[in-house]
Amino acid sequence: MAVADEDDHWTWTAPGAQAVFTTREGGVSPAPLDSLNVGLHVGDDPANVLANRTHAAALLGLDPSHVAGVTQVHGADVWLDLARTDELPREVRWDGGRSSVDADALVTTRAEVALAVGIADCMPIAIVWGPAIAAIHAGWRSLEGGVIEATLAVLRRAAGNAVATDTPHAVIGPALGACCMEVGDDVAARFDAPVVVRRDGAPRPFLDTRADALRRLEAAGCVVEHVDVCTKDDPRCFSHRGDSGLGGRQAMLVRRA
Numbered sequence: 001m002a003v004a005d006e007d008d009h010w011t012w013t014a015p016g017a018q019a020v021f022t023t024r025e026g027g028v029s030p031a032p033l034d035s036l037n038v039g040l041h042v043g044d045d046p047a048n049v050l051a052n053r054t055h056a057a058a059l060l061g062l063d064p065s066h067v068a069g070v071t072q073v074h075g076a077d078v079w080l081d082l083a084r085t086d087e088l089p090r091e092v093r094w095d096g097g098r099s100s101v102d103a104d105a106l107v108t109t110r111a112e113v114a115l116a117v118g119i120a121d122c123m124p125i126a127i128v129w130g131p132a133i134a135a136i137h138a139g140w141r142s143l144e145g146g147v148i149e150a151t152l153a154v155l156r157r158a159a160g161n162a163v164a165t166d167t168p169h170a171v172i173g174p175a176l177g178a179c180c181m182e183v184g185d186d187v188a189a190r191f192d193a194p195v196v197v198r199r200d201g202a203p204r205p206f207l208d209t210r211a212d213a214l215r216r217l218e219a220a221g222c223v224v225e226h227v228d229v230c231t232k233d234d235p236r237c238f239s240h241r242g243d244s245g246l247g248g249r250q251a252m253l254v255r256r257a
């Protein structure tokens with residue numbers, strides 16, 4: 001298991017899976033979405049988005065028609081890939097329009113497809129457990145709503161007998177760090193003390209969502225690695241806060257290997 005910095009993206013390899021985390025570099029979109037924006041809902045030309053998604057999918061040796069993505073809504077619903085043919089359902093295909101499926105996690109056992117989430121500050125998380133893989137888009141609302149636990153429950157069923165013998169491996173990708181995630185007291189009150197960081201002189205608390213996700217994953221027995229990058233601080237990344245809400249989305253893609 002290992003994380004590697006490939007300059008304009010990161011890769012994660014684990015027993016049975018590989019994932020990539022793109023940055024804003026290497027795409028075709030103009031400012032302020034420059035340049036590898038994969039989001040369809042941020043005002044970009046869909047042709048640019050498709051070109052950027054093609055570039056991202058190729059990092060895992062795939063075409064975007066073999067990548068599944070959903071419309072992320074900061075909830076805890078999990079989309080499970082039940083397809084039995086070579087084709088992905090049209091409503092989740094990454095080369096189609098905006099998905100009609102609302103969810104914040106995806107699970108598949110198929111080797112010929114990848115799962116994708118779009119990210120600007122929320123956490124991308126990939127998990128492999130035996131023959132099953134998952135991709136999660138985890139902001140604080142989804143964490144609190146139990147998206148990690150819901151995904152692990154679907155993964156456990158999808159993995160079948162492998163659950164008895166295989167250790168789940170996970171990676172948490174680039175996300176807004178506790179260094180920058182200032183929140184209101186109302187949000188902080190939803191999380192336990194170790195996740196809420198108070199700094200001398202700062203009137204408001206900060207939230208360590210990475211620590212919260214790590215705790216939840218480790219509670220389920222996951223071995224966890226990190227791309228320990230703050231999206232607001234690293235100029236290679238899109239950041240919802242850093243771009244004043246006007247920037248694009250980078251991607252995490254995961255597939256079986």
Ligand SMILES: [Zn+2]
Pocket residue numbers: 176177178179180181230231232233
């Ligand atoms: Zn930061």
